Amino acid sequence: xxxxxxxxSCLIISFLLxxxxxxxxxxxxxxxxxxTPIHINPNMDSQEKYKANSKSYFFANxxxxxxxxxxxxxxxxxxxxxxxFYGKTEDxxxxxKAPVVFDGQTLxxxxxxxxxxCTPCHGEKGDGDGTIISETYPAPPSYYDAKVREYSDGQLFxxxxxxxxxxxxxxxxxxxxxRWAIVGYVNFLQDSRPVVIDTMRVEESDSLLTK
Ligand code: HEC
Numbered sequence: 001x002x003x004x005x006x007x008x009s010c011l012i013i014s015f016l017l018x019x020x021x022x023x024x025x026x027x028x029x030x031x032x033x034x035x036t037p038i039h040i041n042p043n044m045d046s047q048e049k050y051k052a053n054s055k056s057y058f059f060a061n062x063x064x065x066x067x068x069x070x071x072x073x074x075x076x077x078x079x080x081x082x083x084x085f086y087g088k089t090e091d092x093x094x095x096x097k098a099p100v101v102f103d104g105q106t107l108x109x110x111x112x113x114x115x116x117x118c119t120p121c122h123g124e125k126g127d128g129d130g131t132i133i134s135e136t137y138p139a140p141p142s143y144y145d146a147k148v149r150e151y152s153d154g155q156l157f158x159x160x161x162x163x164x165x166x167x168x169x170x171x172x173x174x175x176x177x178x179r180w181a182i183v184g185y186v187n188f189l190q191d192s193r194p195v196v197i198d199t200m201r202v203e204e205s206d207s208l209l210t211k
Pocket of ligand 1: 114118119120122138139148164168170182
């Protein structure tokens, strides 16, 4: 019984001693000193590592960046299809027509996404009369303006993705598939209001000019 008591107190004392030593040494990290701190338990505080894109004297190509091993296949973020991901051909030209089919399902998806992301500024039908338009926030042009009607599908996709002047970019909020669906819906809105009257006026003034 006596032995047991002694060994327990021995244990407690050694535990206290160890904690005291630990505390003293851990303090050495905070106090300023020219000497290298004694690091009993480095605990991954400092690690030997390479920083991305830095020089390497070890690897034959002189860079710490490693190439993927042969046969590796990307499962995400492989944006090779430039028409689909950027609305541009390999030569950087905007595609005239979207690389997706605008069927009923896509258009109804576009309508819903349009209602969420575009109506606050562009209005329900794209007239540029959204609810947030005010003295401090300028009205966007109507989708039925000749200039906006002339945009190719690729350009519309680009405008949604990157924004334009006062309009913010939406590439982070709207996935590629939905951006195309919105392009389809904008086309649909524009087609719903034919330009017949405008064209007649243009033709009329043209013919007047030639007379
Ligand atoms: C926060 C308000 C806002 C939202 C939301 C917004 N736009 Fe715009 N948009 C603008 C403004 C403002 C302009 C006019 C840009 C300028 O000239 O400053 C514009 C211009 C445009 C144009 C014409 C570009 C041009 O050259 O004049 C198109 C097309 C367009 N937006 C489409 C969209 C679509 C599609 C959405 C939804 C994904 C959207 N916008 C969401 C504010 C917005």
